[in-house]
Amino acid sequence: MRYKRLGKSSLEVSVVGLGTWAIGGDFWGKVDDDRSIATIQRAIDCGINLIDTAPAYGIGHAERIVGKAVKGRRDKVIIATKCGIFKGGGRMVRDSSPESIRKEVDASLTRLGIDVIDLYQIHWPDYDTPLEDSLNEMAKLRDAGKIRYFGVSNFDKELMEKAVSIGGVVSLQPQYSLLQRGIEKDLLPFCRENGIGILAYGSLGGGILTGKFKERPKFEEGDNRENFYPFFREPLWSKAMELVEVLRQIAAEVDKPVAHVAINWLTQQDGVSTALVGAKTPEQAEQNAAAGEWELSQEQLDAIESAYKRIYG
Numbered sequence: 108m109r110y111k112r113l114g115k116s117s118l119e120v121s122v123v124g125l126g127t128w129a130i131g132g133d134f135w136g137k138v139d140d141d142r143s144i145a146t147i148q149r150a151i152d153c154g155i156n157l158i159d160t161a162p163a164y165g166i167g168h169a170e171r172i173v174g175k176a177v178k179g180r181r182d183k184v185i186i187a188t189k190c191g192i193f194k195g196g197g198r199m200v201r202d203s204s205p206e207s208i209r210k211e212v213d214a215s216l217t218r219l220g221i222d223v224i225d226l227y228q229i230h231w232p233d234y235d236t237p238l239e240d241s242l243n244e245m246a247k248l249r250d251a252g253k254i255r256y257f258g259v260s261n262f263d264k265e266l267m268e269k270a271v272s273i274g275g276v277v278s279l280q281p282q283y284s285l286l287q288r289g290i291e292k293d294l295l296p297f298c299r300e301n302g303i304g305i306l307a308y309g310s311l312g313g314g315i316l317t318g319k320f321k322e323r324p325k326f327e328e329g330d331n332r333e334n335f336y337p338f339f340r341e342p343l344w345s346k347a348m349e350l351v352e353v354l355r356q357i358a359a360e361v362d363k364p365v366a367h368v369a370i371n372w373l374t375q376q377d378g379v380s381t382a383l384v385g386a387k388t389p390e391q392a393e394q395n396a397a398a399g400e401w402e403l404s405q406e407q408l409d410a411i412e413s414a415y416k417r418i419y420g
């Protein structure tokens with residue numbers, strides 16, 4: 108496994124991180140908790156040291172499962188969780204006020220069964236709370252020893268500039284993959300220049316970049332991933348399939364899974380600290396972790412780039 112320093116923090120994170128949205132059990136169809144625990148443990152055994160979770164994943168369920176999985180393995184993992192969005196009155200509510208953050212951090216620590224959160228992230232911007240107030244509260248939590256570092260997620264360039272001017276933020280978690288390259292225009296260069304680590308999410312576009320879907324999938328009831336990742340719908344679906352075909356050829360050349368090509372394209376982008384990859388089974392976690400054992404050649408990266416330009420213009 109390759110490891111990189113997360114921004115200006117002292118955290119050395121595996122280039123492949125484990126995402127736990129699906130194991131929350133409320134958005135990606137049915138999951139089995141014992142299997143989820145085994146998935147997290149297999150990821151750790153395979154060298155993944157970064158586990159990303161959030162209270163929003165299954166209203167605390169994912170955090171509880173992570174807590175069970177890391178018991179006895181705490182020294183091997185960097186636990187990243189989030190605050191600022193939760194279910195209230197049947198809908199998702201954004202609240203990054205200091206009072207709310209104070210309540211949330213204690214609830215997350217309890218669910219995770221740990222004394223300190225390694226990376227605490229504001230999950231989505233809360234435009235009703237001054238950013239200074241939220242970040243000052245995060246700094247207080249750090250100084251009090253409840254969290255080690257703090258970061259943000261889903262911030263645009265303008266908000267990121269503000270966050271950096273306030274100070275203390277070590278990372279950004281944006282959506283970034285071969286299917287969603289929006290951050291390359293200004294956010295990624297800004298983070299690189301300012302030493303902000305990047306935890307890329309949706310690395311496989313919700314599974315599309317594994318190459319396992321030959322036609323548009325019909326997901327089981329309760330699996331809502333296509334509402335979050337628009338590549339499952341036209342016109343993006345056909346383009347994604349064209350791109351996957353190119354990844355498939357490269358994967359065949361090197362005798363590796365298609366998912367590895369997508370994950371390594373991401374881990375090899377300058378400024379990306381870790382590619383967060385969701386997994387529902389130990390086999391998926393093990394396969395994804397193995398992408399951290401090799402890298403694409405410059406020639407292969409160039410081939411992906413020219414295919415991308417041909418397909419997406």
Ligand SMILES: NC(=O)c1ccc[n+]([C@@H]2O[C@H](COP(=O)([O-])OP(=O)(O)OC[C@H]3O[C@@H](n4cnc5c(N)ncnc54)[C@H](OP(=O)(O)O)[C@@H]3O)[C@@H](O)[C@H]2O)c1
Pocket residue numbers: 125126127128129135159160230260261280307308309310311312313314315317319366383384385386387390391392394395
């Ligand atoms: N900050 C945010 O707002 C935000 C938003 C989204 C995600 N995230 C984070 O980023 C993480 C990763 O993104 P994601 O989970 O949404 O999407 P993803 O990593 O692009 O896709 C994960 C899904 O792909 C399938 N998969 C994974 N590995 C596979 C393999 N080797 N072979 C076949 N199928 C495989 C699994 O679903 P199936 O087996 O059911 O197909 C898995 O749940 C999340 O878990 C979460 O921690 C954060």
